[in-house]
Amino acid sequence: MSETKAANLEGVRIEAPGFEEELAQRHGRLREDLEELGAEVLIATREASVTYLTGYTTRTWSNFSRPIVALLFADGSLEMLCADTEAQQIEARVPNVVVSGYGGLRAVEPGTPLPDGRFQFSPGAVEALDKLLRERGVSRIAVDGLGALHPPVSQLTDGLGDWPRELIDASTALWDRRLIKSDWEVDQLIRAARVLEVAFDLLPARLAPGLSERELHGLLGAACFEAGADEIGYTDVVVVGGGREIFGSPTDRVWNRGEVLYVDGGVIVNGYWADFCRQYTVGEPTAAQADAFAVVAEERERALSEFRVGMAAGELGALMGETAGIDPGSHQAGRFGHGIGLYMPEPPSLAPVDTTPLEPGIAFCLEPMLFRDGTHYVIEEEYVVGGEGLRPITEPAPQELIGIS
Numbered sequence: 001m002s003e004t005k006a007a008n009l010e011g012v013r014i015e016a017p018g019f020e021e022e023l024a025q026r027h028g029r030l031r032e033d034l035e036e037l038g039a040e041v042l043i044a045t046r047e048a049s050v051t052y053l054t055g056y057t058t059r060t061w062s063n064f065s066r067p068i069v070a071l072l073f074a075d076g077s078l079e080m081l082c083a084d085t086e087a088q089q090i091e092a093r094v095p096n097v098v099v100s101g102y103g104g105l106r107a108v109e110p111g112t113p114l115p116d117g118r119f120q121f122s123p124g125a126v127e128a129l130d131k132l133l134r135e136r137g138v139s140r141i142a143v144d145g146l147g148a149l150h151p152p153v154s155q156l157t158d159g160l161g162d163w164p165r166e167l168i169d170a171s172t173a174l175w176d177r178r179l180i181k182s183d184w185e186v187d188q189l190i191r192a193a194r195v196l197e198v199a200f201d202l203l204p205a206r207l208a209p210g211l212s213e214r215e216l217h218g219l220l221g222a223a224c225f226e227a228g229a230d231e232i233g234y235t236d237v238v239v240v241g242g243g244r245e246i247f248g249s250p251t252d253r254v255w256n257r258g259e260v261l262y263v264d265g266g267v268i269v270n271g272y273w274a275d276f277c278r279q280y281t282v283g284e285p286t287a288a289q290a291d292a293f294a295v296v297a298e299e300r301e302r303a304l305s306e307f308r309v310g311m312a313a314g315e316l317g318a319l320m321g322e323t324a325g326i327d328p329g330s331h332q333a334g335r336f337g338h339g340i341g342l343y344m345p346e347p348p349s350l351a352p353v354d355t356t357p358l359e360p361g362i363a364f365c366l367e368p369m370l371f372r373d374g375t376h377y378v379i380e381e382e383y384v385v386g387g388e389g390l391r392p393i394t395e396p397a398p399q400e401l402i403g404i405s
Helices: 003-008 019-037 047-054 084-093 122-136 171-179 183-202 213-227 287-306 313-324
Strands: 041-044 069-073 078-083 097-102 140-143 166-169 236-240 260-269 272-282 337-339 346-349 363-366 369-372 375-378 381-385 390-392 402-404
Touching (some): 019 047, 019 069, 019 140, 019 171, 019 183, 041 047, 041 122, 069 122, 078 084, 078 122, 084 097, 097 122, 183 260, 183 363, 213 236, 213 260, 272 375, 272 381, 287 313, 287 363, 287 369, 287 375, 313 346
Parallel strands (some): 041 140, 078 097, 272 402
Antiparallel strands (some): 041 069, 069 078, 236 260, 260 272, 337 363, 363 381, 381 390
């Protein structure tokens, strides 16, 4: 990078202590996977995987017009492809990376698998990727998300030219690595959790009956950014009751006395998520509401007291379902928690179908819940599995509904 560019970008490389060592360790483990797969390069195109390989975060992911590609080669070298307009940022922020840019819009040729538009940056990205791989002389290419059904993932490798190469799926290898969080990653999760906790500390003084879900959602978003979030990932603000589900808000529904307000926050700090909720009532909760929430607190207590290192994720979920007297696989529950890291949700799921052993390094949201008298009640906290049991990432959640005067 030129001295002028370096001077212009002074201070943009914000990274947590130990980041470069963390990245080197990740690359070492992934190179072992490449050797086992017999592949010469690992290609990642989806956001969390690119961040895992590079540490790079960007708001470019909020749209799909300009692909970003990370390539880790078996010799340990790291390269990235991006639009010319982002190359400078990547050079400044990602250690030991070679960056190649691609240019402007191209007309999409008939038959090109780009159904979302007639003009795209993607053809230029495919051309740059094809050129790079040919120059590096690779023939066996491991691709994260190759042929994925869901969620949608860029399949730029589908557009590679006609030359001798074999594509193999690297999704399992990469997810196996991402499943076990390093101490450095746990520190990032704690940092994100503290931001969301501050946001929830700010919120009660701002909530008031008579406000709509949209207005309440705006208060949550403002509190998250005020607390220090880099991004707001997932948020949900719902006036629950009357059989109303907890997804699909916000709407113009107004929060009134006697109703429970469900507020679920998700923030991203340095690429890592925090995800947990709080529930509120106007004034003191009714006896029925308090009793229902007490059941959720009992689920939480049982899960924490009976947790064993190595137990199946589904077994932990079943304990909570049994305590609440509900089927863990029912649509009201779905699951009693999920993994968390560079994305939300990540594996595993605390649901009967998931037999993943909860081993040291796995981080997850514990999410006991109850659906009673048409109302959802939830407590959500984050934990990481340690050598002898669970270590909290978040501070303990309130064990009672929060009354707003």
